[in-house]
Amino acid sequence: MKNIFLFVLIFASSLSFGQIQNIVEPEKIENQLQKNHLNTIVFSDKVVPFENMKETDFLKSITFQEDKDFDVRIFMDNSLVNYLHQLDPSLSVEELIKKGNYQFSFFVDGKLIYIENLNPGAGTADQKKFKTSFRIPFLSSKNEDSWGKYLWMRFYFANGGIDALETGNHLLKIEIKPYLKTSTLKIGKTIAQGEIQLNIPKKNVPEDQIAIQKIKPNNGWKVSEDKFNQEKIRLLNQKIAENRFRDITGIVVIKNEKLLLEEYFNGYKRDSLNDTRSVGKSFASAFMGIAIKDGYIKSENQSLKDFYDVKKFKNYSSKKDSVTIKSLLTMSSAFNGNDEDYESPGNEENMYPTDNWIKFTLDLPMTENKIGKNWNYFTAGVVVTGDILDQSVPTGLKDYADKKLFQPLGIKNYQWQFTPQQKPSLAGGLRMKALDFAKFGQLYKNNGTWDGNQILDKNWIKKSFTNYFADNKDFEGYGYLFWRKVYKVGYKNFESYQSSGNGGNKIIIFKEIPLVIVITAKAYNKPYAHSQADKIVQEYLLPAVYE
Known part of the structure; x- marks a missing residue:
């Protein structure tokens, strides 16, 4: 029992x-x-x-x-x-x-x-x-x-x-x-x-889609005679033709200030204006550096109260007075705005339907984050930097940008996206030719000089290419509206700072090697957009042109 x-x-x-x-x-x-x-x-x-x-x-x-x-x-x-x-x-x-x-x-x-x-x-x-x-x-x-x-x-x-x-x-x-x-x-x-x-099943790709595209004349660059691994580039072209890399529209490689590769895909050509979305944010950083160099803005350490009567906006706190231009450039302003959080009141999707993007941003409440410390991707803050520039430089940002950056670089054909007030939007959407985006990247690689003219201050570029979030293990780093990214090829690390936009668009400036790479693409809102661009750089372009 x-x-x-x-x-x-x-x-x-x-x-x-x-x-x-x-x-x-x-x-x-x-x-x-x-x-x-x-x-x-x-x-x-x-x-x-x-x-x-x-x-x-x-x-x-x-x-x-x-x-x-x-x-x-x-x-x-x-x-x-x-x-x-x-x-x-x-x-x-x-x-x-x-x-x-x-x-x-x-x-x-x-x-x-x-x-x-x-x-x-x-x-x-x-x-x-x-x-x-x-x-x-x-x-x-x-x-x-x-x-x-x-x-x-x-x-x-x-x-x-x-x-x-x-x-x-x-x-x-x-x-x-x-x-x-x-x-x-x-x-x-x-x-x-x-x-x-x-x-x-095997995909049959015509030879003309695999062949390396010959660089045509009148490109505005000296053409490089450096050798590169042609088989790697042919294999890359084949994968793009087979749609194994998707929605790629252009690849440009500048080595030692000379045009080494210029390839276009999916109906795009040299004269095509590419919608590179947030790549345009990095131009906001450049314009700010130029305006500081010219003395129209004292420094990036100036705060919002120098440009706005912040008390007139909703959710006022003394902390809002202390938001600096630098914190907007580094996306660490402590505004309650995070584009990666759909529930964030400052998410960019909440901004676009409004009739005044500046008011939308300055009305936002502040978080408990310390200004300059916590990083959150915040498009609305970049729009404010554009407004600060527009009110600070003579004749407004549109004319200033053309006179101080685009004309000196020989960039004639481009299209802005505008705010509801018809001011240039620095949120993104600036359309250009791939070769002209390469000029912007090479300007930074040249420490701010172009054709003997000092367009950007060398120290500004050093600040722009500094990682202000080295203790953040969730990503590789961020400067003044430039992303830090390290590519690994074999046992070598190649550090870069880059402009990056929705769809897989990139302007990549390498710090230690004389290389600038532009990738234009239209894989908008696709989960593979950025990873495939990084794979193209790490597994094909870098090994082909720099090993």
């Missing part, structure tokens, strides 16, 4: 400790197809409603084509919230939804290529509470919008998927686990997995 009682006690304990009760009641699993495939990911090349699905819709192999449907269906034995509840039973349903989601792991031919903890904002609360089955359209012939589309882009284009899936046959495997991010990251057991054989 005593032994029986001990067995019952052990069995009850194993239930209480090994099996945590659901926190919500998930939908009932009544579909026989789901019952047959619990904890499985199945693949299809067409969109089929759940209730109409048949075994024959599930594929073991597929010829992979990016313009066709590539659908997955996940069958689970519980809902996400209940899986998350098992990781931390102390949290409420709302806390679980806010702090957790699915973790996706992508394997190709048995090798782990990419892991992503899906942003907690992906998917609806009801789906996470109750659903035990859901569909993900990775590729859609109707361009269906979903978080799955962007997840696939991040795997495929930004994190090595496209390289792993070269021409031929490959086994793609996907695993899904729940994750919860509180003070630590907790990962649950695998709740669904599946695999499919992908046949990647």
Whole structure:
């Protein structure tokens, strides 16, 4: 009798400790197809409603084509919230939804290529509470919008998927686990997995799309006669032609002040004006340096109260008086504005619909951050620097910029984006030829001189190319509206400062080597835009022209 009682006690304990009760009641699993495939990911090349699905819709192999449907269906034995509840039973349903989601792991031919903890904002609360089955359209012939589309882009284009899936046959495997991010990251057991054989067809690219483009005359540069690895550039051109690097429109390489490479793609030409978005922010830095050099602005340490009656704007505090031009140039002004946070009141998307961008910015409340200390990407602050310039220089910023920068560099054809007050917007959108963007980069490489004229003060460039956030481990650094980026080729590090804009647009100025690279692109709002540009530089251009 005593032994029986001990067995019952052990069995009850194993239930209480090994099996945590659901926190919500998930939908009932009544579909026989789901019952047959619990904890499985199945693949299809067409969109089929759940209730109409048949075994024959599930594929073991597929010829992979990016313009066709590539659908997955996940069958689970519980809902996400209940899986998350098992990781931390102390949290409420709302806390679980806010702090957790699915973790996706992508394997190709048995090798782990990419892991992503899906942003907690992906998917609806009801789906996470109750659903035990859901569909993900990775590729859609109707361009269906979903978080799955962007997840696939991040795997495929930004994190090595496209390289792993070269021409031929490959086994793609996907695993899904729940994750919860509180003070630590907790990962649950695998709740669904599946695999499919992908046949990647060969793309036939004409030779003229692979061939290195000959530099035509009348380009405004001396042409370099330096040798470079032509096979690397041919391979790069092939990948662009095959659409393995996407939406690239131009590549220009300046070495030792001479034009070494000039290549255009996807219908763009030398005379095309490229919308490089936030690349234009770096021009704000240049204009400020020129205005200080000319004495129209005393220094970047001047504060807002020198230019505005700050007390007339909303959310006034004495801290707002102390915001400096420098803090706007380094994106550390402590305004409550962060373009990377959609809920931030100062997010640029909240600014554009208003009829006065300066008022919008100066009305913003301040945060508790110390001015000059905490970095947040803040476009509205750069717009204010443009207004400070416009009111400080004679005849306004538009004429001043043309006279002091564009004309000396021989830049004649360009287009501004304007504010609602028809002032040049330094938020971005300045359109130019790729070769003219290269002139801007070379000006910095020349320590501010062009054709013997000192356009920018050498010390201003030194300040601009200083990392003011060396203690921030989340990114490589930031100067006066220039990003710091270190490229690694073999055992060598190549430090650069660069203008960077949505779509993968870059003007890259290397600090220790005589090289300026311009990449123009139109992969706007695509998750792979910047990573593919960095890959082009690190794996193709640098090895080709500087090894």
